[in-house]
Amino acid sequence: MSSSRAQSDAPQGLMGFVHRRRRGAELVLLILSLVVGIGAYAAVGLGVDGETPVNLFTYGGWLAALVVACHVVIRIFAPYADPVLLPIVSALNGLGLAIIHRIDLAREAANPDARTFAGTQLIWTTLGVALFITVLVVLRDHRRLQAFTYTAGLAGVLLLLLPFVPGIGRNINGARIWVNLGPFSFQPGEIAKVLLVIAFAGYLVLHRDALALAGRRFLFVDLPRGRDLGPILAMWLVSLGILVFQRDLGSSLLFFGLFLVMLYVATERPGWLVVGGSMFVVGAYVAYLVLGHVQTRINVWRDPFDPDVNGYQIVQSLYGLAWGGLVGRGLGQGNPQITPVAESDFILSAIGEELGLTGVMAVILLYGIVVERGLRTALICRDDFGKLMAAGFAAVLALQVFVVIGGVTKLIPLTGLTTPFLSAGGSSLIANWVIIALLLRISDQARRPPPELVEPDEDYDADATQVVKIR
Amino acid sequence: MNKPIRNLAVACMALFVALLINATFVQYWEADDLSSLSAHPDNKRVRDAEFARERGAILVRGKAVAESNPTDDEYKFQREYPQALPYSHLTGYFSRDWGLGGVESSQNSILSGSDSKLFVNRVIDLVDNESPKGGSVTLTIDPEAQQAAYDGVEALGKNIQAAVVALEPRTGKVLAMVSSPGYNPNRLASHDFNEVGRVKQRLEQDPGSPLNNRAIEEVLPPGSTFKLVTAGSALDSGKYTPDTMVPGGARLDLPQTSTDLVNESGGSCGGEKITLTRALEVSCNVSFGAVGLDIGDDALRATAEKFGFGTRTFTDLDDALTKQAVSRFPEDPDRPQTALSAIGQYDVAATPLQMAMVGAGIANDGTVMKPYLVDEITSPKLDVIDKTDPEPMPDQPAISSSAARDLTQMMVGVVENGTGTTAQIPDVSVAGKTGTAQSSPDRPPYAWFVSFAPADTPAVAVAVLVQDAGVARDEISGSGLAAPIAKSVMEAVIGK
Numbered sequence: 001m002s003s004s005r006a007q008s009d010a011p012q013g014l015m016g017f018v019h020r021r022r023r024g025a026e027l028v029l030l031i032l033s034l035v036v037g038i039g040a041y042a043a044v045g046l047g048v049d050g051e052t053p054v055n056l057f058t059y060g061g062w063l064a065a066l067v068v069a070c071h072v073v074i075r076i077f078a079p080y081a082d083p084v085l086l087p088i089v090s091a092l093n094g095l096g097l098a099i100i101h102r103i104d105l106a107r108e109a110a111n112p113d114a115r116t117f118a119g120t121q122l123i124w125t126t127l128g129v130a131l132f133i134t135v136l137v138v139l140r141d142h143r144r145l146q147a148f149t150y151t152a153g154l155a156g157v158l159l160l161l162l163p164f165v166p167g168i169g170r171n172i173n174g175a176r177i178w179v180n181l182g183p184f185s186f187q188p189g190e191i192a193k194v195l196l197v198i199a200f201a202g203y204l205v206l207h208r209d210a211l212a213l214a215g216r217r218f219l220f221v222d223l224p225r226g227r228d229l230g231p232i233l234a235m236w237l238v239s240l241g242i243l244v245f246q247r248d249l250g251s252s253l254l255f256f257g258l259f260l261v262m263l264y265v266a267t268e269r270p271g272w273l274v275v276g277g278s279m280f281v282v283g284a285y286v287a288y289l290v291l292g293h294v295q296t297r298i299n300v301w302r303d304p305f306d307p308d309v310n311g312y313q314i315v316q317s318l319y320g321l322a323w324g325g326l327v328g329r330g331l332g333q334g335n336p337q338i339t340p341v342a343e344s345d346f347i348l349s350a351i352g353e354e355l356g357l358t359g360v361m362a363v364i365l366l367y368g369i370v371v372e373r374g375l376r377t378a379l380i381c382r383d384d385f386g387k388l389m390a391a392g393f394a395a396v397l398a399l400q401v402f403v404v405i406g407g408v409t410k411l412i413p414l415t416g417l418t419t420p421f422l423s424a425g426g427s428s429l430i431a432n433w434v435i436i437a438l439l440l441r442i443s444d445q446a447r448r449p450p451p452e453l454v455e456p457d458e459d460y461d462a463d464a465t466q467v468v469k470i471r
Numbered sequence: 472m473n474k475p476i477r478n479l480a481v482a483c484m485a486l487f488v489a490l491l492i493n494a495t496f497v498q499y500w501e502a503d504d505l506s507s508l509s510a511h512p513d514n515k516r517v518r519d520a521e522f523a524r525e526r527g528a529i530l531v532r533g534k535a536v537a538e539s540n541p542t543d544d545e546y547k548f549q550r551e552y553p554q555a556l557p558y559s560h561l562t563g564y565f566s567r568d569w570g571l572g573g574v575e576s577s578q579n580s581i582l583s584g585s586d587s588k589l590f591v592n593r594v595i596d597l598v599d600n601e602s603p604k605g606g607s608v609t610l611t612i613d614p615e616a617q618q619a620a621y622d623g624v625e626a627l628g629k630n631i632q633a634a635v636v637a638l639e640p641r642t643g644k645v646l647a648m649v650s651s652p653g654y655n656p657n658r659l660a661s662h663d664f665n666e667v668g669r670v671k672q673r674l675e676q677d678p679g680s681p682l683n684n685r686a687i688e689e690v691l692p693p694g695s696t697f698k699l700v701t702a703g704s705a706l707d708s709g710k711y712t713p714d715t716m717v718p719g720g721a722r723l724d725l726p727q728t729s730t731d732l733v734n735e736s737g738g739s740c741g742g743e744k745i746t747l748t749r750a751l752e753v754s755c756n757v758s759f760g761a762v763g764l765d766i767g768d769d770a771l772r773a774t775a776e777k778f779g780f781g782t783r784t785f786t787d788l789d790d791a792l793t794k795q796a797v798s799r800f801p802e803d804p805d806r807p808q809t810a811l812s813a814i815g816q817y818d819v820a821a822t823p824l825q826m827a828m829v830g831a832g833i834a835n836d837g838t839v840m841k842p843y844l845v846d847e848i849t850s851p852k853l854d855v856i857d858k859t860d861p862e863p864m865p866d867q868p869a870i871s872s873s874a875a876r877d878l879t880q881m882m883v884g885v886v887e888n889g890t891g892t893t894a895q896i897p898d899v900s901v902a903g904k905t906g907t908a909q910s911s912p913d914r915p916p917y918a919w920f921v922s923f924a925p926a927d928t929p930a931v932a933v934a935v936l937v938q939d940a941g942v943a944r945d946e947i948s949g950s951g952l953a954a955p956i957a958k959s960v961m962e963a964v965i966g967k
Contacts, residue, residue, distance in 0.1 A: 265475040305511070315513075321497045322505035323516045335516050353516075357498040361491055368487040375480045379473055387472050391479060398483040402490060411493040 019380075019447035022083040023075055029087030030067050037063055037094015040331060044102040047332020047354075048109075062122070063094060066129045073133045077140070078444035082373050085443075088366050089421055089436050093125055093429075095363070096422035098331070099343075099350050106337035117343045117424040124426035128433030135437035142441045146385050149202025156195035157238070159188035163246060186427035189242075189251045190418070193258075193396055194431050194438075200259060201388035203231070204266035208384075212267035232276055235259045240283050247293050250403050250415030254396065256280055261395040265378075266388055301413035313340050317408050320353035321360075328356030343424040345416055348408050363422070364405065371398045377443040382450075386442045393435045522567045523547050526582045527605035527851065529562050529574055531612045537562040537575065539605075542662070550660040556653050557621035560684040561610060561844065563790060564656035568664055569671050572656075572682070574608060574845070576790030581606045581848050588848065588856050604851035611644035611846040613637070616931065619963035620649040623935075623956030627651075632938035634685035634823040637960050640831035640929045642861035643840030645787075647933075647960055648824075650685040652677070685938065687785060687795040690820035694908025695754045696921045696934075697815025699829055702751055702881065703837075704774035705762050706874035711747055713877050719745035723757040725807040732760045732810055735907065748881045752889030754905060756814050763813020768804050771813060775800040777869035778839055779828045780821065784864065787844035798825040815908060827934035828864075830921040833882070834902070834929030837868035837875035883926045891920070894954040896962055900926040903957065907948050915939060920953035924961040931964035933957040 038060040045053035053059070067090050074081050100118045107114035139145070145152070162179050163169035169179060179188050204211070239256035242248055260276040288294045296309070304311030304318070316339040323334060336342045336350035343350075352360045374394025381387045400417055407414040418428035497505075504510055506517050523546040529537035536558045539548040550565040552558065563573020571579055580586035584605035620635035627633065630652045637647035658670045674682050683689065705711040719740040722731040733756065734740060740755035750758035763771060775798075776782070785795045798821035804812055811817035821829075824842060832839035841862050848857040870878070882902030885891045891903040903922030923932035935953040 261479060265472055265479060268472060268475050318497060318501075318505055319511070319514045319516055321494070322502040323514075323520075325498055325502050325506075335519065338515055352494070352498060357494060360494045360498065364487055364490050364494065368484070371483050371487075372480065375476055375483070378476050384472060387476070391472075391476050394483070395479060398486060402486040405490050406493070409490070409493050409497050411489060 018449045019080060021079050023071075023079065026074070026083035026087060027071060029084065030071055030090060033087045033091035033094060034060070034064055034067060036091040037098065040095050040098035041101065043331040044098050044105070045332075047330055048102065048105045049332075059122075062126075063097075066126060070129060070132060073136050074440065077136045078440050080444045080447040080449075081440040082377060082443040082447070085370060085373050085436055085440060088370050089433070092363070092366055092421035093128075095351070096347065096419075096424075097121055097125065099336075099347055099354075099422070100424050102332060102354070103337050103343045103350060105332075106335070110337070120426070121424050121429070124429045127426070128430040131430050132433045132437040135434055136441060139438075139441055142386055142389065142438065142445060143383060145198050145389070146202045146205065149199055149206075152195040153199030153203070156192040156199055159192040159195065160238070160242065162188045187418075187425065188427070189248070190425075190427040190431040193254070194434050196255065197258065197262070197389060197392035197396060197435075200262045201385055201392055204262055204388055205385045207231075208266040211263070211272075212269055232259070232263065232272070232279070236276070236279050236283065239280070240287070243283075243287055243294070244291065247291075248416060249294060249297060249413070250407070250417035253280075253403055253415065254399050254417065257399045258392060258396045261399075262388055262392045265391045266384075297413045297415070301410065304410065313346065314408070314410055314414055316340065317346050317349040318410060320349045321409065324353040324356045324359075326357050328352070328354050328359055330354060344418060345404060345423065346408050347419050347422045347424070348405050351422075352409075364401075367397065367401045367420070370394075371401075373443075374439050377439055377446055381442055381446040383445075386445060390439060390442045390446075393439055397432075397435070518567060519546070521583055524583055525604045526550065526565070527584070527607040527849075529578075529582070530607055530609045531558070531614050531617070534614070536610075537565075537656075544662055546662060549662065552656045552660070555655045555657050557617055557649065558612075559653040559656050560650045560686070561612065561648060561788070562656055563788075564654075564659035566659045566667055566671070567662075568667065569659065570791055572790045572793065573684075573788055574610070577787055578608045578845060578848075581608055584851070589850060606851060606856060607849045607853070608845055609847040609849065611639075611646065611844055612648070613646040613964055615963040616647035616960050617649065619959045620647040620956065621653075623959050624649055624651040627937065627952065627956075630679050632679060632685065633956075634936045634938075635933065635956060635960060636686045636823045636827040637931050637933045637964065638827045638831040638840075638842055640834035640923060640932045641840070643831070643842045644846070644861070645842055645844045646931055646964060648684075648686045648844070650683065652679045652681040654681040682792070684788065684793055685936065686823045687788060688793055688822070690796045690798055690822055690825075691917055691936065691938065692817075692819055692908040693815040693821040693826055694906035694917065694919055695756075695815055696826050696829070696904050696906035696919045697819055697821070698751060698754065698759045698813070698906075699833065699878065699882070699904050699921060700775050700778060701759050701763055701766075701771060701813045702747065703778075703833065703870040703874060703878050704770050705747070705766055706877050707774065707837075707870040708766055708770060710766070711762070713746065713748040713881050715747050716744040717747055717750055717758040718761045719743060719750060719755055719758055721757070723760045723810065725760075725810055726764070727805065728807050730807075732756055732814075748884055751881045751904070752884045754885075754890050759814050760810035764806060764810050768801075768809040768812065771809070772800045774869060775819075777864070777866050778832055779825055779864055782865070785824060785842050785844075795824065796822050798822055815906060823934045823936045825934075826919065826921050826936075827932055830902075830904075830923045830934060831929075831932035832869050833875050833878050834923040834932050835875075836872040837870040839864045839867060839869050879926050882922070886922070890948075891922070891954055893951065894920065894922055894958045894961075896924060896958060896965075899924055899961075899965060901958070901961065902926040902929075903954065905948065905954060918948055918952040920957045922954070922957045922961065924965060931961050933960045935960075 042052045042056055070086055100121050104116040104118050179186055239252045243252040260273060263272045299309045300311045304314045320336060320339050331354050334353040336353050339346045339349050371394045374390055378387045378390035381390055397420060400420055403415055404417040404419050406412040418425050420432045508517050525548050526539045528535040536554050537552050540551050542549045552562055561573055563575040565571055565575045582605045589606050616637050624633045633651045635649045639646055654674055659667055661667050720743050721739040722733050725732055740753050780798045780800050783795050783797050801812055801818040808817050812819050828839050841864050843859050846859055847855055850856050879902050882904055883900050886894050886901045886903045890905040894901050894903045901922055901924040906919030908917045918937040920935045923929045935957045937952040
């Protein structure tokens with residue numbers, strides 16, 4: 001649809017502007033993203049073994065098939081969706097697979113029986129893409145999700161509690177955020193993330209007026225009424241509960257921050273940020289005073305080289321990043337396996353070591369663009385529920401990226417979170433693919449031209465009902 | 472709701488900018504510090520990379536005494552020392568877990584290729600996609616002299632504590648430097664790291680401390696060899712000539728005390744008055760005690776310092792554990808202490824390198840040259856990048872050239888008809904001085920010998936110290952133990 005036509009049909013679109021579908025641009029970007037993913041895989045083979053991997057074509061073909069499937073589904077079921085999100089996610093996922101494979105190779109070189117992650121990650125990627133397609137095909141209108149507000153909220157909280165169920169809950173690296181189901185283990189918190197955004201959005205759309213309008217002014221900020229503090233108190237307690245009982249600083253920060261941001265967006269009142277922010281600071285400070293594991297994290301962050309604190313992980317991460325320098329050692333030429341859990345939480349250190357500051361900046365900027373496209377979707381979305389959901393998803397991605405990348409580069413204390421789309425880990429991967437599917441669904445609605453008023457044909461009676469055409 | 476979303480966008484941008492700035496800080500500003508092994512010795516990446524690098528060779532007259540040879544294991548190169556034992560204290564060692572020693576350490580930036588002098592080569596390697604290679608270091612060592620020194624010390628027996636230093640008087644080049652007992656650096660450079668740990672531990676616990684380089688690291692009383700400095704100072708003062716008559720009796724009354732200074736033999740040196748030349752030939756304690764009292768401690772100290780006492784100039788073997796020890800002459804001795812100092816006792820202490828510098832200074836017309844071991848630095852493509860120029864020590868000459876010529880003649884007398892006859896070389900006039908120093912009564916004395924040859928056109932100056940030869944106390948003497956080693960080193964250099 002050309003803009004000239006949009007201008008001639010005056011009432012059409014928001015201020016006469018109609019979004020183009022841009023599916024061709026998406027395809028070009030998707031091909032570029034495949035170049036990143038498959039190229040990185042080939043470079044890993046060249047760097048480690050001196051030759052391209054034997055299964056390069058099978059592997060590349062599989063990635064291409066996944067990407068093409070996504071693209072076709074978007075063309076059919078969400079033709080107006082944002083054209084940039086999928087290519088970025090595809091590039092990040094492909095890069096992550098290559099890096100995980102590279103770390104596998106290094107571990108296998110040292111110990112042939114070492115556990116590998118790349119194969120599982122490819123399966124999870126496929127599952128994530130399948131779920132992505134399912135969401136786009138089944139969910140034609142994101143507003144339907146509003147009906148599941150409380151279901152989603154309840155399910156989210158239950159998922160968060162799941163690791164406490166005896167028999168299936170598991171402690172990994174000190175945090176009780178894992179669930180074991182037969183051979184599978186997953187982090188329910190990642191799934192809860194999606195459900196809680198939906199629940200918050202649904203709840204806030206209904207109650208935003210009460211939360212926004214009542215209150216009193218104090219020192220230039222409008223503070224909310226005491227009786228409206230209920231939900232924020234509840235969320236505060238849940239976050240503290242995660243911190244205390246699951247010993248997971250990262251998730252705690254993530255969920256509370258997400259809730260605050262959505263509350264602020266819904267009510268347009270910075271007062272909520274002040275109240276919530278102070279509550280979090282107080283809670284976190286008390287936790288610091290009381291909880292040993294929080295103190296340890298802070299002390300490691302202050303001086304990881306202090307021989308009295310166990311800063312091994314972060315020190316190895318910093319050594320790796322520094323060793324990479326500006327342009328990196330090259331894929332397959334560094335020692336990223338020295339850093340513990342390099343395939344998961346510390347995957348950015350591996351990227352920094354082998355692709356250098358250049359690679360790290362590229363990854364951070366890609367995340368920045370994802371967040372920006374998410375927020376843009378929120379801006380142009382026509383309904384409040386969609387706006388809140390899109391803003392929520394963008395915020396949760398931004399927070400998660402900041403917390404985990406800031407943690408491994410020693411900007412903030414280290415907390416355990418996965419790096420979206422890069423880290424090895426099934427729950428995180430499929431949850432983030434669902435988030436992207438939902439963002440695309442919202443953006444498809446938002447970018448779609450508004451319903452056109454069709455002039456009644458002469459054949460119709462003059463007083464016939466107006467026909468509204470929905471594309 | 473659009474305003475808070477816009478604010479949120481700004482906040483998110485701030486977060487991402489913070490991440491970018493922090494990443495730049497870690498990977499650019501702090502990267503060198505984090506990758507420096509001295510600041511972070513536990514940085515395995517840097518350590519392994521250093522260990523896996525193709526290091527340059529350490530060369531002696533074109534032949535490698537340390538080289539990196541390709542291997543099949545993950546470190547790609549094995550550091551090897553083809554002539555391990557004679558050169559152990561010069562090459563040092565290159566181990567993964569225990570650091571570096573000797574030239575491996577002091578010239579590490581050249582050998583590893585990280586020195587800024589090799590910058591152009593690094594860029595070329597980068598462009599050619601070659602892994603960077605290190606430059607080579609050529610030592611000033613004369614291989615025959617080094618071998619002669621090592622053989623001479625070995626001949627005394629296993630594990631004896633001794634050191635030999637040979638210098639080229641005209642330039643200050645170190646022609647030979649041996650310390651005994653030695654060690655095998657190949658065993659420290661091995662890739663069997665557990666075994667290396669055990670070897671290192673054994674070496675550290677060995678009572679003979681084989682890792683110590685006795686030639687530079689330990690100061691000991693130089694004994695009668697210090698009479699060269701006293702004699703030089705006396706001649707330089709103008710008050711003395713080789714023929715000046717000095718006291719030569721059996722004992723010298725030390726002022727302010729009830730004790731007397733006696734001779735090694737217990738008897739007289741051949742008369743109440745003997746010439747200064749004769750006093751040196753028979754190493755007469757009474758004579759030099761009296762000369763020292765006469766010229767005073769300030770003059771003695773001034774001459775000693777011009778010869779190099781009190782300063783540290785030799786840095787070519789610096790590593791984390793080793794440095795040249797500073798030789799010393801006592802700061803403010805009273806009169807009896809001055810007399811004892813004049814014969815190299817009391818608190819006078821010198822390294823074998825220092826005593827070689829005394830010999831070399833006399834040989835070089837009174838001018839002491841700064842000793843150096845690293846002659847040439849070459850790039851991996853064998854272009855000479857740096858060559859050391861000989862330079863004199865500060866404040867030269869140490870003694871006037873006429874005093875040096877007189878002293879040389881007196882030293883020739885020592886070898887021809889004095890205590891140093893064991894150092895005679897047929898058809899070559901050798902100048903020398905023996906020494907037997909007491910440290911404490913319960914320890915055996917040290918045997919010293921300082922010499923140079925040929926006396927008229929000196930090509931080599933040698934100092935030999937035998938600290939503990941494990942022989943009976945009365946058999947220990949500079950002439951019996953030390954002089955034959957010096958002789959063979961001098962013969963090796965002048966080709967006889």
